[in-house]
Amino acid sequence: MKILVVDDEYQTRKGLCELMDWQSMNISVVGDASDGDEALQLVELVHPDILLTDVRMHRMDGVELARKAREIFPEIGIIFISGYSDADYLRDALRVGACDYIYKPIHLDELQKSIAKLIGQMDRQAEMRLLLERSKPLLAERFLRSWFLGQLEDKQSIRSKLQLLGLRFPEDTGIYAAAFMPDWETFPRDGQVENCQIQLERIIRSGLENTLTCAEDTGVLALLAVPENGQSARLDTQLKAIGAEARRILNLPVILSLSSYHDDWLDAPIAVREAFQTISRQVFPAENNVLYYDQESGDQQPYFYHLDSDMLERHLLSGNIDMVHRFVDEAFSENAGHLQTSRKIALSIMLRADLALSGHGIGTLDSL
Numbered sequence: 001m002k003i004l005v006v007d008d009e010y011q012t013r014k015g016l017c018e019l020m021d022w023q024s025m026n027i028s029v030v031g032d033a034s035d036g037d038e039a040l041q042l043v044e045l046v047h048p049d050i051l052l053t054d055v056r057m058h059r060m061d062g063v064e065l066a067r068k069a070r071e072i073f074p075e076i077g078i079i080f081i082s083g084y085s086d087a088d089y090l091r092d093a094l095r096v097g098a099c100d101y102i103y104k105p106i107h108l109d110e111l112q113k114s115i116a117k118l119i120g121q122m123d124r125q126a127e128m129r130l131l132l133e134r135s136k137p138l139l140a141e142r143f144l145r146s147w148f149l150g151q152l153e154d155k156q157s158i159r160s161k162l163q164l165l166g167l168r169f170p171e172d173t174g175i176y177a178a179a180f181m182p183d184w185e186t187f188p189r190d191g192q193v194e195n196c197q198i199q200l201e202r203i204i205r206s207g208l209e210n211t212l213t214c215a216e217d218t219g220v221l222a223l224l225a226v227p228e229n230g231q232s233a234r235l236d237t238q239l240k241a242i243g244a245e246a247r248r249i250l251n252l253p254v255i256l257s258l259s260s261y262h263d264d265w266l267d268a269p270i271a272v273r274e275a276f277q278t279i280s281r282q283v284f285p286a287e288n289n290v291l292y293y294d295q296e297s298g299d300q301q302p303y304f305y306h307l308d309s310d311m312l313e314r315h316l317l318s319g320n321i322d323m324v325h326r327f328v329d330e331a332f333s334e335n336a337g338h339l340q341t342s343r344k345i346a347l348s349i350m351l352r353a354d355l356a357l358s359g360h361g362i363g364t365l366d367s368l
Contacts, residue, residue, distance in 0.1 A: 001025075001119065002046065005032040006039040006053035006065065007081065012104070016052065020108055025115060036060025036068075043069045048076065050118060055082040075125065077118045081106060140165045144214035148177075148221050150269035158266065169212055169265065173225045177259040177271030178239060179279055180204065181219035182252045200246055200254070207242040217348045221275070223268050226261070239290050255279060257291040316353060 003022065007013040017029050030046040033039035035057045043051070051069055053062040066078045083104040099118040102111060132139075143161050146152050162169060180200060184193075197215040204213050210225035224235070235258060243254045259274035274293040315323040331345050 001027045001049040002030040003027050003050040003052055004030060004039060004042055004046065004048035006034075006036070006051065006057070006062065007032075008034050008054060008057040010034070012054075012081075012106070016106070016111075020111065025112070025119070027115070036062065036065035039065055040068055043072060043076075047073065049122070050077045050079070050115070052079050052081065055080050075122070075129075077122050079111075079114055079118060136165055140167055141214050144212055144221075144223075145216070148214060148223070148268055148272045150273070155266055167212060168210075169223070170210055170225050171265055173210075173227050173265060174261055174263045175265045175268060175271055176224045176226055176235060176261060177268065177275045178204075178222045178224060178235075179216075179219060179257045179272075179275040180222065180242070180246075181255040181257075181279055182246070182250070183255065184218060196250055196252065199250060203245050203249065204242055207238055207245065221272055223265075223271070225265065236290050255291070256289070258293065260293045312349065312353065 005013055005016050007016070013032050013034065017032055022029055027050070030048055031042045033042055036053075037059050039051075039053065040060070042048075051066065053065055055062040057065075062080055062082075066080075069076050069078070077099055079099055080101045081104060082101070099121060100114040102114060143152075143165060144167075147158060152158055159171075161167075182196065182200065194215070197220055200220050201213040201215065204220060204222050205211055208222065208224055212223045214221055226235070239256050239258065243256055246252060246254045257275045257278040259271040259278070262271050278291045278293045312324075312327055315327055328349060331349065
């Protein structure tokens with residue numbers, strides 16, 4: 001780790017640099033400064049991991065230095081040192097997230113404990129950031145699915161989560177929603193459905209700019225940022241090209257649908273319902289032919305069913321055949337009379353059952 005020492009008292013500054021056994025803590029002193037202005041230039045130049053700074057200095061005090069350093073490197077660790085028992089400075093130090101606040105005269109063993117405490121905090125934060133980074137794809141998938149299916153309503157919360165998960169989507173634009181439903185009846189029963197959906201998402205994002213995607217039980221949903229209405233002809237060409245690419249790479253026919261245009265990007269759940277509704281009404285949809293939402297029948301409820309895969313897996317693995325039958329009966333009874341939705345439910349149940357069984361070394365439906 002690298003540390004930058006800042007103090008307007010020369011003897012204190014040099015003493016901290018030379019008398020502290022930094023090497024035993026695997027820390028190297030990469031610079032020292034006598035005021036905040038000089039220190040800020042060094043922060044940009046040497047990128048220290050830790051900032052050890054006096055509070056009261058000429059030109060720029062330590063609190064202001066810490067704020068500006070955090071703007072440049074949000075993860076920088078900060079310890080304040082001061083000869084004053086000043087409640088206002090202490091409060092400001094806590095506001096900028098200082099790890100500790102040490103009073104002069106400085107005792108080296110006390111400083112060493114503070115440094116060790118700071119390093120421990122920084123290590124834990126780094127682990128959390130790494131865990132978050134690794135979890136982002138799964139978290140993004142769950143968030144987008146919840147948003148698209150109308151389970152999130154708070155606009156500020158949606159914006160915050162998009163930013164937290166690194167999902168860039170222009171807000172000053174309108175949207176379309178598209179549904180991509182592969183024809184799984186032609187898919188090998190021992191195929192990897194999740195891998196296929198992941199590849200389909202990549203194909204969609206490579207073919208469309210400013211697009212958010214997430215896997216749905218038997219397909220992929222996409223939210224498309226479009227500057228203005230009247231772009232359906234261009235989108236038709238792009239969507240068909242995506243369908244053709246999916247056919248080429250995955251050897252899998254894909255059914256496509258497109259919602260109506262919405263001026264507000266936060267209308268995503270409405271647009272997604274329209275895309276689902278459009279596919280649900282087609283009994284024998286043609287491959288790679290874009291289906292468009294019919295606004296005249298838009299007041300009807302879309303025939304959409306979301307399979308509870310975890311519950312199905314629990315029932316299958318428990319060996320309770322009655323619970324499996326009840327699960328299947330309830331799925332179909334809720335959507336009775338809707339042929340396309342019933343077909344979708346049947347495919348979804350078969351695919352998820354195959355995955356659950358093969359994933360636990362039991363085999364597939366064909367082998368039972």
